[in-house]
Amino acid sequence: MSANRLKPEDIDKLGDALIALTHEVWVLRDRQKVLERLLADAGVLAPDAVQGFQPDDSLNAELGAEREALINNVLRALSA
Amino acid sequence: MGYQVQQRGRASIDFLTDLRRCSNRLEADPAIAGINPGAIFDHPQAGTKLDFVSMQTKTLRLLSDSEAFRVLRLCREWMLAAHGRIAMEAFAEMPVALSAELDAAKSGSSTLQYAPDLTLPAYWDGYEFHRSSGGWDGHDYMGFVHGELIHFHMVGRALAGVLHAQRLAAAEAALYDAPERILEMGCASGQFTAALAGTYPNARITALDLSARQLEQALRRGNEQGASWSLLQAAAEQTGLKAAQYDLVCSYAVFHELPRAVAEQVMVEKFRLCKPGGALLMADVKPYSSLSAHEVWNADFWNQVVGGDPHWREYAMTDFIALAESAGFVNVVWQGLGQYHYPYVLTGRKPASH
Structure with a gap:
């Protein structure tokens, strides 16, 4: 298995993805x-x-949908 | 009309503003600040032909060794690609009631005449200027998205109130003390229209644009101000309006979006619509003849090459004094306003005897 899953020509997209991810983190x-305030x-x-909270099924589903949107946002940059 | 940007949109605009501010610091890197594309690009004369493609290729080769430049380009291209989508996302999370409020705000003292049979010109139709996702018309409320979320919240905040002051200064530069009738070509969401109305409160203002969605935002703006603007969907090069009706015929930041041949047609149309003795006003970006070689490279690269402004270079290399004079205007002057010589304003007169 190759360790180089991204090719050199993907590097700009990786940069875009990094900024997109930083945006989402912010x-x-x-x-x-x-x-919290x-x-x-x-x-x-x-x-x-x-710190000690454990999500129930409903919150887990909500978190899952938001997580998917977050991942899609990063993938959009990688696949543009 | 009151509205609040919601959490994601607000945080996203904060992020864009700070990414721009932080990445702009990279411009001070010696490799970027010191780039010099050569003597022939120092104050290049309008109307002459220069090999810009070769200049950009050569300077890009030099800059490719600069980490600061690579990161600056990465950040700026990301912002160009992302800002329209972020604005549309910010609109999508706003309360549903906002759409009804925006629809209601179209009723009032100003009017909008649509042109459903208008053939949109090829240089405009479907092109996403400034690489802004969705272009001018790609959303039911794109006028609000552009005029408010992009222009006011994104661009306006980064430039801290400068934009409206520049428009007011341009409106005041007209060679006509108290125009009774004003025509604005390419009014978009009515930012300059508002500056004209503020400067000439007794004038009857007609403003046109190709974009129905942007005109709708201009309509809301006019209604909000209690103004009686007549807004028209029309091409500036072929308005269909009656000749010699207006004391002042003007535009703001429109000509750099036009191919040279269309710019000539628009100037001829401006002359036709101007009353004898009336005034011309064209405010726009700086021509290359007013810039140093480094500034020419900077403006050309970030606008023409990567910025989604395909006619920027043509505009910046056109002799607009000659173009206005060949249309028939006299006493034509082209100069930058204020401390930063921005915007560049072309003024002139239609002979009273014409």
């Missing part, structure tokens, strides 16, 4: 900060509530 970090201000969040 959008999420922004949202997380907003949520809102919840803390409302007295809803205990300090370790996020």
